[in-house]
Structures are given as structure tokens and as C-alpha cells.
Amino acid sequence: MQFQTFSSPHTRRPNSVDKVMLQVILALLPGVLAMTWYFGPGVLVNIVIATLSAVAFEALVLKLRKRPVMPTLYDLSAVVTAILFAIAVPPLLPWWLTVIGMAFAIIMVKQLYGGMGYNPFNPAMAAYVLLLISWPIPMTSWLPPVVLSANPLDFMQIVSAIFTGSPPTGLEWDAITMATPLDEMRTNLDQGHMISEIFQSPLWGDFGGQGWEWVGNWFLMGGLWLIYKRTITWHIPLAFFAGLTGLAMITFLFDPESYPFALFHVFSGGAILGAFFIATDPVTACTTRKGQLIYGVAIGMLVYIIRTWGGYPDAVAFAVLLLNMAAPTIDYYTRPQVFGHGDNHG
Amino acid sequence: MYVESSKGKIRRLWDFHGGLHLPDNKRQSLQTDLTSATMPARLILPLRQHIGESAIPLVKPGDRVLKGEKIADNTAPVCAPIHAPTSGIIKGIEAHPIPHPSGLNGPAIVLEVDGKDEWADLPAPINDFQNVDKSLLLQRVRESGIVGLGGATFPAAIKLNPGKAIKTLIINGAECEPFITCDDRLMQGAPDRILNGARILQHILGAEECLIGIEDNKPDAISTLRSHLTDDDSIEVVRIPTLYPSGGEKQLIRILTGQEVPSEGLPAQLGVICHNVATAAAIADAVLEGRPLISRLVTLTGEGIANPCNMEVPLGITAADLIEQTGGYTGKSSQLIMGGPMMGFNLSTDQVPITKGSNCLLAPSEEEVPTTGSALACIRCGRCAEVCPVNLLPQQMYWFSRAKELEKVQDYNLFDCIECGCCSHVCPSHIPLVHYFRFAKTESWAKEKELQAADHAKKRHDFRIARLERLDAERKARLRKKKENLGKKKPVKPAAKGEDAKKAAIEAAMKRAAAKKAAQQSPPKNTDNLTPAQQKQLDAVDKHRAETTADQE
Ligand code: SF4
Ligand code: SF4
Numbered sequence: 001m002q003f004q005t006f007s008s009p010h011t012r013r014p015n016s017v018d019k020v021m022l023q024v025i026l027a028l029l030p031g032v033l034a035m036t037w038y039f040g041p042g043v044l045v046n047i048v049i050a051t052l053s054a055v056a057f058e059a060l061v062l063k064l065r066k067r068p069v070m071p072t073l074y075d076l077s078a079v080v081t082a083i084l085f086a087i088a089v090p091p092l093l094p095w096w097l098t099v100i101g102m103a104f105a106i107i108m109v110k111q112l113y114g115g116m117g118y119n120p121f122n123p124a125m126a127a128y129v130l131l132l133i134s135w136p137i138p139m140t141s142w143l144p145p146v147v148l149s150a151n152p153l154d155f156m157q158i159v160s161a162i163f164t165g166s167p168p169t170g171l172e173w174d175a176i177t178m179a180t181p182l183d184e185m186r187t188n189l190d191q192g193h194m195i196s197e198i199f200q201s202p203l204w205g206d207f208g209g210q211g212w213e214w215v216g217n218w219f220l221m222g223g224l225w226l227i228y229k230r231t232i233t234w235h236i237p238l239a240f241f242a243g244l245t246g247l248a249m250i251t252f253l254f255d256p257e258s259y260p261f262a263l264f265h266v267f268s269g270g271a272i273l274g275a276f277f278i279a280t281d282p283v284t285a286c287t288t289r290k291g292q293l294i295y296g297v298a299i300g301m302l303v304y305i306i307r308t309w310g311g312y313p314d315a316v317a318f319a320v321l322l323l324n325m326a327a328p329t330i331d332y333y334t335r336p337q338v339f340g341h342g343d344n345h346g
Numbered sequence: 347m348y349v350e351s352s353k354g355k356i357r358r359l360w361d362f363h364g365g366l367h368l369p370d371n372k373r374q375s376l377q378t379d380l381t382s383a384t385m386p387a388r389l390i391l392p393l394r395q396h397i398g399e400s401a402i403p404l405v406k407p408g409d410r411v412l413k414g415e416k417i418a419d420n421t422a423p424v425c426a427p428i429h430a431p432t433s434g435i436i437k438g439i440e441a442h443p444i445p446h447p448s449g450l451n452g453p454a455i456v457l458e459v460d461g462k463d464e465w466a467d468l469p470a471p472i473n474d475f476q477n478v479d480k481s482l483l484l485q486r487v488r489e490s491g492i493v494g495l496g497g498a499t500f501p502a503a504i505k506l507n508p509g510k511a512i513k514t515l516i517i518n519g520a521e522c523e524p525f526i527t528c529d530d531r532l533m534q535g536a537p538d539r540i541l542n543g544a545r546i547l548q549h550i551l552g553a554e555e556c557l558i559g560i561e562d563n564k565p566d567a568i569s570t571l572r573s574h575l576t577d578d579d580s581i582e583v584v585r586i587p588t589l590y591p592s593g594g595e596k597q598l599i600r601i602l603t604g605q606e607v608p609s610e611g612l613p614a615q616l617g618v619i620c621h622n623v624a625t626a627a628a629i630a631d632a633v634l635e636g637r638p639l640i641s642r643l644v645t646l647t648g649e650g651i652a653n654p655c656n657m658e659v660p661l662g663i664t665a666a667d668l669i670e671q672t673g674g675y676t677g678k679s680s681q682l683i684m685g686g687p688m689m690g691f692n693l694s695t696d697q698v699p700i701t702k703g704s705n706c707l708l709a710p711s712e713e714e715v716p717t718t719g720s721a722l723a724c725i726r727c728g729r730c731a732e733v734c735p736v737n738l739l740p741q742q743m744y745w746f747s748r749a750k751e752l753e754k755v756q757d758y759n760l761f762d763c764i765e766c767g768c769c770s771h772v773c774p775s776h777i778p779l780v781h782y783f784r785f786a787k788t789e790s791w792a793k794e795k796e797l798q799a800a801d802h803a804k805k806r807h808d809f810r811i812a813r814l815e816r817l818d819a820e821r822k823a824r825l826r827k828k829k830e831n832l833g834k835k836k837p838v839k840p841a842a843k844g845e846d847a848k849k850a851a852i853e854a855a856m857k858r859a860a861a862k863k864a865a866q867q868s869p870p871k872n873t874d875n876l877t878p879a880q881q882k883q884l885d886a887v888d889k890h891r892a893e894t895t896a897d898q899e
Contacts, residue, residue, distance in 0.1 A: 003682045005449065005692035007781035009767025010683055010715045011368070011524070017722050017774050075722060117723030117775070287728035287741060331742075338759045339362065339736040340596065340609035 017116075021076035023231045027222035028083055028277065034218040035087060038145045038211035042091030042158045046098055049162075050082035053099045057106040065111070077116050081105055084124035084277060088270060088317070089131070090142045092158065092177070094165040097135060101127035121324045122284045125317040132317070141177040145211025181212055182269045182313040185260060194257045216272040223276025232280045235292040240275035241266060243300020251308070265304060274303070274316035284324045291327070291334035299323050351557075351582040360604040362597050364733040365589040366768050368688070370563055371524045371714065374654040375647035380531050382658040383671055385432055385459050389662030390699035391417070392444045392454040396493040397500045398424030403455055409436045412466035414638050416489070417455060426501040426702075427491045430457060431640040431660035433464040445665075445684050445698045447691040454699070457662065468636035475546050475633055483550050483633060490632035491639045491702075496529075496593070496622035497685060499703040502629065505621070506550050508614035515553040516602060516620040517544050519560040519567060520586065520593030523686025526706045528643040529623050531656040533560070533567035536627055537574040543626030544581055546633050551619055556581040557602050558623070561588040590688065591766045595620045597735055609762055624705075644700055646672055650679025650709025659700055665707055666696040679709035680717075687715050688767040722775040730769035730779060736762050740769035740779045747786040752793060755786045763787075815857065822853070 035043045058078040062069045072078075085101055105123035113119045132139045143153075153161070157168040179187065188198045226232045245262035252259045265271060270278075279285060279299050286295040299319045306315030351357045394400040399422035411417055411430040419427035437456040444452040472478055472486065488503035496518060517540065521529040533540060540558075548556045560568050562585045571583045586592055586601050596607045598620060605616045613620055621629075624643065631637040640661055647654040652673035659668055665682065669675060683690040684698075685706055708715075730740035738759055746754040763783050770779045 002695055003693060004680050004717070005694050006681065006717060007778050007784075008687075008689055008691055008765070009771050009780065010681075010687040010690065010692075010710070010717075011771060012716060012718050012776060013772050016776065017725055020725070020727070020774050071720070071722070077725075115723060117725050282725050282727035285726070287726050287731060288739070289728075289732075292728075331739075335739060335758075336363070336731070336737045338609065338738055338762050339600075340606050340611070340762060341759070342606060 017075045017077070020231055021080050023226060023229055024080050024277065025076065025083065027226045027231075028087070028219070030222050031215055031219035031273070032083070032087060034215045035091075038215060039091045039143050040153060040158055041155050042143065042153075042162060043087060045159060045162055046086040046089060046091060046093060047083055049095050049098045050086040050102055051079055053102040054078040054082035054085075054106050057103055058111070061107055061111040062115075065115075067115070072116060075116060078106060078110075081110070081123045084273075085127055087273065088124065088128050089139060090177075092141065092143060092161050093138055095162050096165075097131055097138060101131050104130050117283055119283060120328075122278060122281050122320055125278060125320045128317045129321060132312070140180070140183065142180050143177060180269065180313065182307060185264075185268075186307075186313045189258065195260055196257065212269070213267040216267045219272045219276065223272065226276060226280075232276070233289075233292070235289055236280045236285060236296040237275040239293045239296025240271075240279055240300040240303075243297035243302075244271060244304050245300075246297075247301050247304040259308070265307070269307075269314040270316040271303065274299070274320060278316065278320055279323075284320075284327065286327045286330050286334070288331055288334040288336060290336070291330040294330050294334065295323055295327060298326070347587070349585055351584045355582065357582070357584055357602075358604070359584070359586060359601055361587075361589075362592075362600045362735050363737040364735045364768060365591065365597075366733055366771060367588070368524050368590050368771075370588070371647075372527050372530070372563065375525065375527045375645045375656055376530065378653065378655045380535055380643075380656050380658065383660065383663060383668060385461070385463065385660060386663050386667040387459055388437070389431055389434075389457040389459060389660060390442050390454045390664060391428055391431075391457060391662045392442070392452050392699065392701055393418055393428070393439075394444075394452060395428065395499060395661075395701040395703065396424075396426045397498070398422065398426070400453070401425060401428050403439050405436045405455070407436050407438045410434070410460075411436060411457065412464050414468055414640060415466040416491075416638070417457075424501060424504060426493050426503075427489060427638075428455070429491055429638040429640050430466075431662055432457075432459055433462050434459040443695055443698045445693065445701055445704055449694045468638075471636050472633050476549055480550055483546065486633055486636075487629055490628070490637070492625060492628045492632060493639070493702050494622055495624035495628060495642060495702065495705070497689075497703050497705055498595075499701075502621065502625055505614075505619055506547065508551070508612075508619060510614045511617060512551040512553045512614065512619050513555070513617035514603060514619075515544065515548050515551055515556040516598060516618060517547075517556065517558040517623055517626050518593060518595070518598055518620055519558055519564075519571075519623040520598055521564070522561055522588070522590045522593035523688055523690075523706075524590075525647050525708050525710075526645045526686050527647075528645045528656050528705050530564045530567050531645075532624055532627060532643055533564070534570050537571045539627040539630045540571065540623050541574055541579075541581065542634060543628070543630035546629055547619075547621060547626060548580070553619070554580065558583045559586050559592075559598050559602050560584070561586055561592060563588040590768070591735055591764070594735065594764055594766060596764070609759070639702060642700070642702065642704070644668070644704060645706040645708075647706065648679055648683075648709040649711035649714055650676055650682070651707070652676050661701060662699045664697055664699050665693065668700065669696065669707065669709075675709065678711040680712075681709070681715075683708040683710070683715075688771070689765065718776045721777045724773075724775055724777060727774060729772045729774065733768040733772050735766060735768060736764060738763055740783075743786070744777060744779050744782050747782040750789065752786060752790050755783075756790060760786055760790070818857065822850075826850075 055073060055078050058073060059069050062072055082102060085105060105127035109121050109123040109126045110119045153168060161168055185198060223237060227234050244265055248262035248265045252261050279296060286292045302319035302322060303315045306312060306318055347359045348356050349359055399420050401418035401420050403418045405411060405417045412433045413430060415430045416427050417430050435458045437458045439453060439455050441451040442454040444454065475483060484503050484506055487506060492502040493499040494502060519529055519533055544556050558571060560583065568583055568585050575581055584602060591597055592601055599613055599618050600606055603618060607613050607616060628639050641658055643656055644659050645656050646669065651669060655672055682693045682696055684693050684704055685691060687708060690708065724741055724744065726741060734740055743755050743758045743760055760783060765780050767780050773779060
């Protein structure tokens with residue numbers, strides 16, 4: 001009798017890339033729903049636009065590169081990129097900016113480097129940074145959390161704002177948009193206000209911005225679930241927070257009136273999303289355990305440094321991209337000791 | 347971690363990096379009692395059933411041989427003789443499918459069974475092994491054709507002569523591959539053979555202690571062996587956690603002693619020698635009964651096989667005959683694996699014989715062992731590195747193997763990879779990592795061989811230049827002599843002599859220049875037309891390398 005032959009091992013653990021990606025998407029859901037709750041359905045509209053364009057660009061490039069289209073689309077990595085991008089940008093971002101972002105992420109950052117697995121940079125963050133630098137105003141015009149909004153927009157107003165690029169009739173951009181808590185904090189500090197004064201504003205919740213802190217909480221839940229599911233490990237997130245809060249604590253103890261306390265940094269802006277969902281992107285992060293700790297701490301510290309003394313109120317995307325660049329080198333210098341190469345013998 | 351070993355002693359256990367908890371699938375083949383295969387009409391005995399030099403036939407077609415008679419051997423240092431598993435007539439010595447991952451044929455002795463099962467005169471049992479010369483015992487182990495039965499097939503006698511003081515003898519009863527249960531069955535069914543074998547080994551090596559390591563998913567084997575231990579024994583049965591690949595020699599030594607066998611070293615350097623339980627039993631048979639290795643226990647399992655079981659089978663029976671005897675195939679499997687699902691290899695045909703290293707025939711259904719679809723790109727998730735028991739970085743090795751950057755792969759310690767398959771097993775992109783590592787290893791060997799061949803060719807070239815120079819010098823000397831002889835007839839002009847010297851100096855300079863030019867030419871690239879002697883030398887080097895890197899039992 002003749003048989004088929006394969007290479008050993010003959011058993012595989014039944015996990016695959018698409019399952020990993022699906023888990024990431026599921027883990028993002030609570031945070032996404034919280035965002036929708038606090039910032040309106042624009043978040044969902046952005047996700048839809050980003051996902052459709054990311055998948056379309058991916059299919060297009062694969063066709064041009066004469067690669068099989070379907071297996072790659074099924075791996076869901078383009079969808080994850082799209083969602084991460086869509087929740088990082090303001091809920092009323094004009095649709096064409098989202099499309100440009102996805103074109104850049106998928107075509108330039110991902111496919112031109114060889115596609116899934118070969119990209120040295122996190123595509124969603126690269127796109128975010130590109131847009132932030134090129135179109136800073138729409139990229140920083142956030143809606144206030146619904147609870148604080150004087151003019152909550154309805155679904156049709158949001159859709160029309162996204163697709164026409166102009167504010168709903170009878171309103172000005174200034175009337176409906178607002179700085180992010182991090183932005184607010186910076187501006188006020190620059191104007192010489194004390195932290196205790198700044199926190200008087202209704203913008204603040206218990207430890208972060210109103211609304212923002214709850215969105216952060218839900219992303220935190222998702223992130224912890226990913227660790228529980230062993231989709232990611234604790235190394236990068238923990239190191240990230242250690243780097244961020246470590247520096248924050250030192251400066252806070254040094255001068256509590258000029259530097260907000262450490263938890264504020266964790267629960268405002270993109271820190272939680274960054275720690276669990278962006279810095280942990282396996283393709284662009286460090287892979288050795290020791291390397292991941294260094295990588296995480298470095299991102300956390302950079303986030304703090306850029307937020308506090310740099311040119312942008314939030315810095316997760318910059319910090320991640322910078323460390324993406326360093327990842328191969330960190331990996332190289334943190335190779336584990338191979339069995340039988342130590343001095344643990346004879 | 348601390349466990350209680352057999353004598354109420356507390357032993358410390360160590361762990362190694364990585365490893366996997368695999369569904370063990372051992373129940374299937376343990377459901378029925380141990381049986382013996384009936385002798386088929388024909389046995390196929392490959393001349394190479396062990397690591398090392400092939401055996402050379404001692405019989406010719408037409409000869410009648412008796413059960414236990416030596417039919418092939420080789421005086422090479424690394425070799426084990428082959429014995430007839432039953433009486434019969436030698437039908438031929440010919441190429442035949444053999445169990446090897448390459449799927450190529452190999453030379454084998456074909457024995458037509460006469461059904462009489464008539465024993466040859468066996469060497470006398472050595473019952474008081476404690477009082478005989480150790481060389482006699484070593485000789486007996488060697489002559490009985492015993493090799494590592496855990497699958498590594500390294501001739502056992504060589505390992506028993508380490509030339510170093512041995513403190514610990516380890517008997518490997520871990521049996522960590524899923525599906526395989528033949529060692530478990532042996533430990534439950536023949537504890538005394540194993541313990542006697544352990545005592546003989548301990549005596550030969552002069553080892554202070556003997557540890558029998560068994561994974562804790564085999565409680566019956568552990569309790570059986572423990573209940574057969576006598577009080578004064580220095581043998582301990584140690585229950586180790588179930589974690590693949592704890593049965594790898596280096597991993598087991600680490601678990602039991604905390605020591606790591608150096609990358610390019612041998613366990614003996616640490617004062618440790620490791621033998622499989624089945625090897626120990628075979629050694630007991632050889633010493634206490636004079637019985638050579640002519641049969642072994644084999645696990646037949648998987649949903650593709652009608653009646654999973656363990657069987658004592660004569661070496662040389664084909665997989666087809668064996669499976670037929672147990673009730674044939676169920677049609678639920680499209681593949682046949684020799685060995686376990688992690689490190690075994692696919693057979694392309696069931697016409698291959700059972701050899702000394704065949705511990706399992708596995709015909710799994712698609713649910714038991716799914717065949718995977720095409721590989722996706724590596725997402726650098728690092729899971730492969732997390733599970734690697736050698737603490738390698740499979741993903742980087744894969745990257746460089748793919749790019750054929752062989753030096754870089756070796757930089758990442760390619761040759762420490764034991765091909766356990768843990769990395770491929772967990773890869774979410776289904777990349778056949780081990781496959782790439784085997785490829786890189788073969789490529790590296792081929793490249794080194796090429797380099798050595800080039801080196802050889804260069805030496806040959808230099809030698810030729812030297813020879814030409816010598817011939818040339820001789821010719822010139824003759825010429826000079828002739829001239830001198832001629833000169834003797836005439837009166838020699840002093841100036842002429844000076845001229846001669848000058849001419850010789852010029853010639854010598856020209857010759858040097860020519861030689862230099864020749865040497866600067868790149869060494870010839872053609873390594874194909876080597877002399878048979880050179881080729882043999884290269885093959886020997888190759889083989890040696892294969893041996894030193896092969897995963898021991
Ligand atoms: S497990 Fe597979 S996908 Fe993950 S890093 Fe290793 S090779 Fe790449
Ligand atoms: S096959 Fe090699 S690289 Fe892969 S886990 Fe085993 S030892 Fe490590």
C-alpha cells in the first residue's frame with residue numbers, strides 16, 4: 001500500500017493566524033462599544049470605512065502581486081489594522097483621510113515590505129502618524145464625550161460630517177469639537193496653571209478624562225482577556241506601564257503641581273490601547289522575552305517623555321514606531337542561552 | 347521540584363525551557379494484552395539498522411541459517427551485527443525499501459522462513475556477571491547486536507565503554523511521544539528483565555546510582571518497577587512530570603541531574619550514561635540467556651489500524667505483514683508513520699521491514715493527526731521560541747534557512763536543534779519549521795563537504811606542481827651531468843661555468859615565477875572526479891558528522 005508523506009512533526013496545535021486575529025478583534029469589542037457610548041457612532045462609521053478600504057487595498061495589491069487573495073484576507077490582519085486605526089483617530093475624521101490612511105498602511109507599510117509578517121512597522125500606527133503630521137487639525141479634533149457635549153450629534157449628522165467634511169448645518173467645528181484630556185492638560189500646564197486647578201474642570205473623571213477613563217477600562221478588560229487566553233503575554237503591557245508610570249511617579253514626587261500623577265497617564269489617551277493591542281503586535285515587536293521587557297519599558301518611557309516634553313500631547317504611535325525600528329537589534333542582543341551552551345555542566 | 351523516589355528518598359528534579367503538554371493518545375494501544383506476531387514467510391533484514399557502518403553479509407544466497415545465528419557484521423568500530431530471527435534459507439541480498447525518511451531503498455538480506463524455528467548454539471549464559479571480566483560482558487553486548495532501542499539505534503556496547511568515570515546510570519522509561527506505549531508495556535510486563543539489565547549496566551559502568559526516569563502518565567509502570575526493586579538496590583524509580591520531550595536524552599539528564607550536556611559534548615563528560623528501558627532488557631537477555639537481539643516490541647496504533655496493540659515482533663517482518671496480522675487497515679488513515687507523531691517519519695509504502703529502531707507504526711485518522719494546509723507568513727509571535735526545549739529561536743533560524751544564509755543559521759545554533767517538532771507544533775502560521783532546519787543542516791553538510799573537496803583538490807594541485815618541479819629539476823640535473831661529461835672531453839672554460847650558473851639561476855627564477863602564478867590560480871572547482879579513496883574519506887567524514895549530531899535515544 002502506498003501512503004502520503006509529510007514532514008514531522010505530524011501533529012499541530014489547532015491554532016492559526018486567523019484565530020489569533022479574531023481573538024484580538026473580540027478583545028477590542030468592549031472598548032469599541034464604550035467608545036461608541038461616549039463619543040457617538042462616528043467610531044463605528046470609521047471602523048466600517050477603514051475595514052472596507054483596508055480589505056479592498058489588500059485585495060488589490062495581492063492581485064497586482066499575483067498572490068492568492070483569499071487566504072490572506074481570511075487571516076483578518078487587515079481588519080485588525082483597520083480597527084486599530086479607526087479607534088485611534090477622531091470620530092468625525094473625514095472619510096477620505098481614513099481611506100488615505102488605509103492605503104498607506106496596507107500598500108506602503110505592509111505589502112511593499114512583503115505582506116503579512118514582513119512589515120517592520122505597525123501599519124496602523126504608521127498611518128496614524130502620517131495623517132497626524134500631514135493633517136494635524138482634523139486629526140486632533142475630537143468630539144467631547146457625550147456627557148459633556150452641549151450639542152450631541154445624531155447619527156445622520158455624524159455620517160454627513162464624515163462624508164462632507166463640513167460640520168452639521170448651523171454649527172461650527174469649534175462648537176462640537178474639543179481637545180483631548182492630554183491636550184487640555186498640556187495646554188493648561190504650558191499656560192502656567194497648577195494641576196490642582198486644572199483638575200477642577202468637569203473634563204476630568206476619577207483618574208483620567210471623563211469618558212476616556214472608561215474607554216480605557218474596557219480596553220484593559222479586553223487586554224487582560226487576551227493575556228488570559230494566552231494570545232499575548234504579560235511582558236510587553238506590564239513593561240509598558242512600568243516604563244510610563246515609573247517616570248511619571250518620579251516626576252510627580254518631584255513636583256506634584258506640574259506633573260500629573262501616574263495613573264492619569266495610564267488612563268488618558270492611548271496608553272492602554274497601545275500597551276495591550278499595539279505594542280504587542282507580534283510582527284513588529286520584539287520576540288525574545290527579555291527583549292519584550294526592554295521594548296515595553298522603552299515605549300512606556302518614550303510615551304511619557306514625548307507627552308511631557310515633546311511636541312505632541314499623545315505619543316503612543318511615535319513611541320511604538322521608534323521601537324519597531326529598534327526591535328531587531330534588541331532581539332539580537334537578547335538571545336536566550338541555548339541548552340548546553342552555559343556553564344551548568346561538568 | 348521535589349519528588350519521592352522509590353526508596354522514600356526525596357529527589358530534586360529540574361526542568362528545562364519550553365516543552366509541550368500533548369494529548370498523549372496512549373490508551374488506544376494499551377487496551378489489549380501484549381501478543382507475539384506469527385512468523386511471516388519472509389523476513390527482510392536491512393544491513394544497516396544502526397548508526398554507523400553498514401554490516402557486511404556473512405552468508406550467501408542458498409545458505410541455511412539457524413535462529414540467532416550471526417548473518418552480518420563489520421569490524422568497523424561503530425557497527426552492530428545482525429542475527430537471523432528464525433531458521434531458514436537466505437534468498438538473496440538485494441535492494442529493498444527500508445524504513446528511512448528518505449524513502450530510498452537499501453541493501454537487505456532476504457530470509458525465507460522454513461517454519462522450524464530451530465535455534466543455533468547460543469553463547470553460554472553469564473549468570474554471575476558480577477564476577478566476570480567486564481570486557482567479556484562488553485563483548486557479549488556487542489556480539490548480541492544490541493543498539494539503542496528507543497529509536498536512536500546507537501550500538502550499545504560503545505556507550506558502555508566511555509573511558510570516563512560514570513557516577514549515574516539513567517534508564518530512560520519516559521516514553522514521551524504520544525501514541526507509543528511499547529516501553530510502558532515492557533515496564534509493566536517484564537520489570538525483572540529491565541532491572542537485571544540495569545544492574546548489569548551499572549556493574550559494567552561502575553555507576554554509583556541508577557535512576558529509572560518514567561513520566562507520571564504511566565503510574566502502572568512506575569508501581570510495577572518499584573514493587574520489583576529489592577531493598578539493597580541502588581536503583582531508584584523516579585516519577586517525572588509528563589512534558590514532551592522529557593524522553594530526549596539531554597532533557598532527561600537535565601530533569602534528573604540538573605546538568606546540561608554541553609552542546610557538542612556527550613553525557614559521559616558529566617559522568618552520566620543513558621540507556622532506554624528496552625535496551626536494558628535486551629542486554630539482560632544477552633548476558634543472562636545468551637539471546638541476541640532478534641525481536642522487539644512494537645506499538646501499532648491509530649484509527650487507521652483495526653486493532654491497536656503492542657506486539658513482540660521478529661525483526662525483518664514488514665509493516666504490511668504485521669498490520670495484516672493484527673486485522674488490517676480500517677481505511678480511516680491516509681498516512682503511515684514510523685515512530686511517534688512528533689519525531690517519526692512518514693512511510694511511503696508499508697513494504698518496509700521492522701528494524702531494531704522501529705518502536706511504533708502509527709496510522710492516524712485526520713482527527714487524531716490532522717494534515718495541515720499551506721503555510722502562512724511568520725507573524726513573529728515568538729511561540730516557537732517559547733516551547734523550544736533547547737532554547738533556540740526557531741523563527742530566526744527559519745528566516746535565515748529560507749534565505750539560505752547558512753552561516754547565520756549556524757550562528758543561531760542550528761546544530762543544537764534536536765528536531766523535536768515543538769516549534770512547528772505550535773506555529774499559528776503552520777510553518778514546517780523542522781523541515782527547514784533539516785534542510786539547512788543537509789545544506790550545511792553538503793557545503794562543508796564541498797569545501798573539503800576543494801581543499802583536497804588544492805592539495806592535489808600543489809602536489810602536482812611539486813612533482814613537476816621535481817621532474818624538471820631531475821631532467822636539468824641529468825642535462826647538466828651530460829654537459830659536464832661532454833665538458834670533460836674538452837678543457838672547461840672557467841667563464842662558461844659562470845655562464846652556466848647564471849643560466850641556472852635565471853631558470854630557477856623563471857620556474858619560481860611560474861609556480862607562483864600557478865598557485866595563484868583559483869583552486870579547481872571540479873570536485874566530481876575524486877579518486878575512490880578520496881570519496882571514501884569524504885563519506886567517512888560525513889557519516890561521522892551525522893553520528894555526532896544524531897539525536898541519541
Ligand atoms: S511560531 Fe510560527 S509564526 Fe510564530 S514566530 Fe515562530 S515561526 Fe513565526
Ligand atoms: S525542533 Fe529544534 S528548534 Fe524546534 S523546538 Fe525542537 S529543538 Fe527547538
